[in-house]
Amino acid sequence: xxxxxxxGFGIYVHWPFCAAKCPYCxxxxxxxxxxxxxxxxxxAFERELEHYAELVPGRTVQSIFLGGGTPSLMEPATVxxxxxxxxxxxxxxxDVEVSLEANPSSVEAGRFRGYRTAGVNRVSLGVxxxxxxxxxxxxxxxxxxxxxxxxxxxxxxxxxxxFDLIYARPGQTVAAWRRELKKAISLAADHLxxxxxxxxxxxxxxxxxxxxxxxxxxxxxxxxxxxxxQEVCAAHALPAYEVSNHAAPGAECRHxxxxxxxxxxxxxxxxxxxxISVGATKRATATEKHPETWLEHxxxxxxxxxxxxxxxxxxxxxxxxxxxxxxxxxVDLARFERLAGRRIDPWRLDQLLEHGMVEExxxxxxxxxxxxxxxxxxxxxxxxx
Numbered sequence: 001x002x003x004x005x006x007x008g009f010g011i012y013v014h015w016p017f018c019a020a021k022c023p024y025c026x027x028x029x030x031x032x033x034x035x036x037x038x039x040x041x042x043x044a045f046e047r048e049l050e051h052y053a054e055l056v057p058g059r060t061v062q063s064i065f066l067g068g069g070t071p072s073l074m075e076p077a078t079v080x081x082x083x084x085x086x087x088x089x090x091x092x093x094x095d096v097e098v099s100l101e102a103n104p105s106s107v108e109a110g111r112f113r114g115y116r117t118a119g120v121n122r123v124s125l126g127v128x129x130x131x132x133x134x135x136x137x138x139x140x141x142x143x144x145x146x147x148x149x150x151x152x153x154x155x156x157x158x159x160x161x162x163f164d165l166i167y168a169r170p171g172q173t174v175a176a177w178r179r180e181l182k183k184a185i186s187l188a189a190d191h192l193x194x195x196x197x198x199x200x201x202x203x204x205x206x207x208x209x210x211x212x213x214x215x216x217x218x219x220x221x222x223x224x225x226x227x228x229x230q231e232v233c234a235a236h237a238l239p240a241y242e243v244s245n246h247a248a249p250g251a252e253c254r255h256x257x258x259x260x261x262x263x264x265x266x267x268x269x270x271x272x273x274x275x276i277s278v279g280a281t282k283r284a285t286a287t288e289k290h291p292e293t294w295l296e297h298x299x300x301x302x303x304x305x306x307x308x309x310x311x312x313x314x315x316x317x318x319x320x321x322x323x324x325x326x327x328x329x330x331v332d333l334a335r336f337e338r339l340a341g342r343r344i345d346p347w348r349l350d351q352l353l354e355h356g357m358v359e360e361x362x363x364x365x366x367x368x369x370x371x372x373x374x375x376x377x378x379x380x381x382x383x384x385x
Contacts, residue, residue, distance in 0.1 A: 005277050006335065007263025009056075010063035010255050011090075013045060013082055014269030015071040016291045019106065022139040023208075024166070026200035028271030028289050029069045038074065041291075042081040044298040048268040048287075049082075051303040053089035056266065056276050061090045063097045063255035066120070072102035076114025083119045097122055097160075097254040104142035104150035112157045122253075123154045124193070125163035130180050134169060139204075151187050160251060162191035167229065168222050169197050170215055178228050185236045190251035194229050195244050196222060223374050230370065243326045243373050260327050262320045262339075270294040270304065275319075282316055284309045313341040318384045325380050330367025348382050358383075 017036055018029040064086060066079065083098065099122040100115055112123070127147045129135050135143060142150070154161045165184055167177050184192060197216060199209045208214035217225065230240055238246040242260060245253065258265055264282075267274035271289040275282060286307035288294040294304035311319070317340025324331035337343055344366075352358045357372035357379050372379050 004060055005264040007261035008062045008254075008258040009059040009263060010065065010258040010265040011049075011061055011086055012255070012265055012267045012269075012272055012274070013064070013066045013071075014267065014272040014287075015066060015068040015074055016270040016289075017073055018068065018070045019073065019103070020139065020141055023204035024138065024197065024200065026203050027069070030291055032291075036073075038078045041295065042078045044295050044304075045082050045268055046085045048298050048303050049085050049089055049266075051305075052266045052268065052274075052276070055278055056264065057090075059090055059264070061086060061092045061096060063258055064099070065255040066098075066100040068101055070103050070106060071100050072106045072111070076111060076118050079115055079120065080118035099124055099162075099253065099255055101126065102150070102154070103140075104147045105140070107146075107150035107153055109153050109157070112153055116157050121158060122160040122162070123158045124191075124253075125150055125154060125161070127151070127163040127184070128166045129169070130165070130183050137169070138166065148187070151189070155188060160191070161189045162193060162247075162253065163187075163189050164193045164195065166195050166197050168217050168225050170217075172217065172225070174221070174224050174228050177225055178232055181229065181232045182236070185233070185238060190238075191245070191247040191253060192233065192238060193245050194233075196226065226374055239328075241328050243376055257327075260323045262316075262323050282311045284311055313339065316340065317342070321384050322380050325366075325368050325376065325383070328367065330361065330365045333364060333366055344383055345385065348385060352379060352382060 014028065016028055016030050017032055019031070021029060021031055064083065066074070066082070079100070086092065098120045100120045101124045103126045125147070128138050128140055130144055130147065132143050151161070151163065163184070165181070181194075199206050199216070205214060216222070233239060233246040237248055240246050241252050242256070245256065247253070264276050265274055266276060267285060267287065270287060270291045272287050274285040276285060277283070284307065285305055287304040288297055288306050297304040317336055320336055320339050321331065333344070349358070352372070353360070356369055357375070358366055359369050360366055368376060368379055
């Protein structure tokens with residue numbers, strides 16, 4: 001008998017290819033100058049999905065997320081094969097959320113109609129900025145006009161739309177960010193993902209930063225930018241439901257909620273990660289990152305998995321706090337105790353309560369306060385200790 005895991009069940013599909021590599025990006029994305037054999041990759045996705053369906057059969061799929069890379073470089077027929085295979089292997093919720101990430105430079109109306117026909121009902125656009133000079137700085141291949149056109153096409157094609165913006169860029173002021181954010185909200189997405197620019201090791205931006213050629217806003221200005229983000233979005237009926245994500249009520253990304261509520265998710269494709277409950281054991285999975293090597297592994301042995309680690313109680317408790325405390329709804333304390341096999345240290349909890357970093361909800365839930373969110377990593381580390 002298969003029991004639906006707490007937190008839900010979703011499937012993540014990683015398309016690893018991009019038209020160009022952005023200078024801030026450390027995701028598993030690869031540029032290929034020769035055409036990708038999409039039929040071969042589609043067959044490999046199908047085979048790896050079969051492998052995971054044998055490990056976690058019978059779960060009801062509540063969300064599917066096609067991420068990358070740039071999934072909008074996939075042919076609609078490739079997307080259709082993946083979605084059809086998922087529905088052949090698992091029961092699928094009638095209200096399933098099927099998201100696809102897209103870059104404005106690769107948006108075509110005909111292709112979007114093909115994705116909609118295949119079953120995609122939510123698109124997430126990597127807009128990143130609404131200023132042409134800033135888009136060039138971020139290494140994006142689109143301009144503001146293309147972004148607006150892509151948003152319009154998406155709004156006319158899909159029931160739900162989200163797009164991403166990056167803030168805390170070099171030289172950005174609070175007033176300029178407020179104007180840009182209001183402009184973004186006026187474009188009528190029901191969900192915005194708003195990320196502070198971070199410098200990731202191994203990226204071109206990291207090398208510039210270390211050479212002193214790229215300067216980010218200082219901590220005080222970054223905090224002011226974060227606070228302005230919360231104020232503007234809340235005033236326009238897009239409150240935060242997670243530290244970097246804002247949505248109209250009911251428009252939250254259900255797939256990301258599976259992650260943050262510490263549900264189970266299968267990860268397929270090059271470099272995909274997963275968390276699956278097999279029997280009484282929660283397992284952390286990861287696949288081979290290099291696309292062509294992953295492809296060879298799947299074709300020879302049925303999957304590209306290179307990691308499959310059982311998580312002990314301490315690890316599960318830590319992950320539960322790390323993910324769940326990102327949410328405005330917070331975490332269920334009783335579930336933490338079941339996962340971790342212990343209670344949160346009362347002294348540490350009292351200290352954080354006293355300093356206004358966290359708050360208890362009816363003694364059953366714990367959440368981070370608005371004052372605690374800018375130092376979320378430190379709060380989580382304190383509670384997990």
